[in-house]
Amino acid sequence: MTRGMRNYIGQRVLLIAFTVLIVSFVVFLGIHSLPGNTFVNERVRGAGLAALLHQYGLDRPVLVQYWDFISHAVQGNFGVSIVNRGEAITPIILRELSVSAELGGAALLITIGMGITFGVIAALRQNTWVDYSLTTFAIIGYSVPSFVIASVFVLVFGIWLFDVTGGTFYYPLSWDGTYGTLIELTIPAVALGLFTSSLVARITRASMLDVIHQDYVRTARAKGLKNRVVVVRHALRNALIPVTSVLGPLIISIITGSVVIENIFGIPGLGKEFIQSILSHDYNVTVAVFTMYALLVGVANLAVDLVYTVIDPRIRY
């Protein structure tokens, strides 16, 4: 690792920390400026309410509360849930993060695998029916929202084909300590990855078409190299550079999509917790999850930029 590289990473880490700090601050202030409080639904009034507010430190000035939150958060302690009285948030979030990571990782694999394969095939068979049907498929995948795809999947596989699937892709509604098996995972992951893989297919096709008409590819063919070698080792490697440039937005889109996918399929991940905490006014959890998201996106973007340097050695930091 060069010195410039180390400086670059250092700068980026600082920027991530800065972003996370600002995001958590804004979200914290926003959430705590909401009228009413968590206990409104529980009809706690008077002295009981004051005691509860005091117990959770909610009667202090908001800036003091934020300082309390952030100084603990940097040590990895996100405080306690208000709705589930006193349950520590950090372990819950980490557990849910691992579930979301499983789903998101599978979706990312599908995105990259399916997207690049289809994009390359479409480019190699340009202007044939293969190309047209793959392109149409990609446009549809690009336009149909993930929640529609997911709901239709539930309809088809969960209801119409119930006899075949037995509803196996459904996680149990409450966490039972097991991760999804490969079969359980497939349908949610496809629903989540379809949008992004369409995007990847589109970009791969365009950049592949650019590349295969270049001279060095012709040279490689003229040397008598096998078609597979030319495509994979010469053309594809350069064609992938534009694809890596959208990896960051892709990951953000997978994280966003996982919120709705997890809610539809009942997967106990971060996204489900996020919506749950908003609907049940469990604001400590909301702030914690969102801070986690900001951190995740920052780290993912940094990782993507470092992958650049591997794929395209011309890029130096």
Place this chain on the structure above:
Amino acid sequence: MAVVAAPRSDQEFVSSTVVREQASLWRDGLRRLRRNRLALISAVYLILLGLVAIVALFWTPYPTSSIGVADIYSGPTSAHLLGADELGRDLLSRLMAGAQISLSVGLLSAAIVLGIGVVVGLTAGYFRGWVDSVISTVINIFYGIPALLVALLMVTVLGRSFTNVVIAISATVWMDVARLVRGQALSLREREFVEAARASGARTGKILFGHILPNALGPIIVAVTFVIPSAILFEAFLSYLGVGIPPPTPTWGAIASEGVQALRLAPHILLFPSIALSVTLLAFNFLGDGLRDAFDPRQKR
């Protein structure tokens, strides 16, 4: 406005043996757009959808929120073309009103994003220096957080209403247009015609909005076209998760989410709004692609 000769493909050169009279960027673009069949079909569909939305303001087959006009969960019949929902409301009427919500969210957000993007982008690109650094950093911070989730939180904090949904969407998708305008301003400010304008003593506002902006208009329009479908998608997403425009307003996302709850009994409640939403997004994407090919020939896909 400056006449920009758009690069033509080889084929066009061969086929046009006669030298065509010089066409403006706009006429040239419109000609190219007319040849794009998908974009044309999409434009026709969207115009029809717009008409439906306007009609829905004054008339729907049944009042959109009157319950029990049909049998609960009943499928499509001749009296209720798209069937009824869990309260026996007419689905066609609700979808028509939903079209109106979706289109107004899309167009309003696009207008706001256009405003923010042009002002912020021109400022950053033209004045450069620390102004640009600050604006670019803000843009990067916004790119670094998941927009939809921010919009979701904003609606929660501001309160669920049509206006707040539009505000939240605009506040989270303005960066693409701003960044594009900034880039255009950065490159256009070095061109001779801007130098000439500056030399002849034009005021900064005149240079920005009279010289730079008109010459960047093609790419800007294209970028703003793509804001519309993402705004519509955001709104549907929020409504679907139950944190968007509150009921009983019939939005496509909310109807689809009601449909999911009744999936076993009445899949049509999910399917019809989903189809409407998907086709509309598809049409906007096709139209955007067509506009890009027509008005922004320099930019490759």
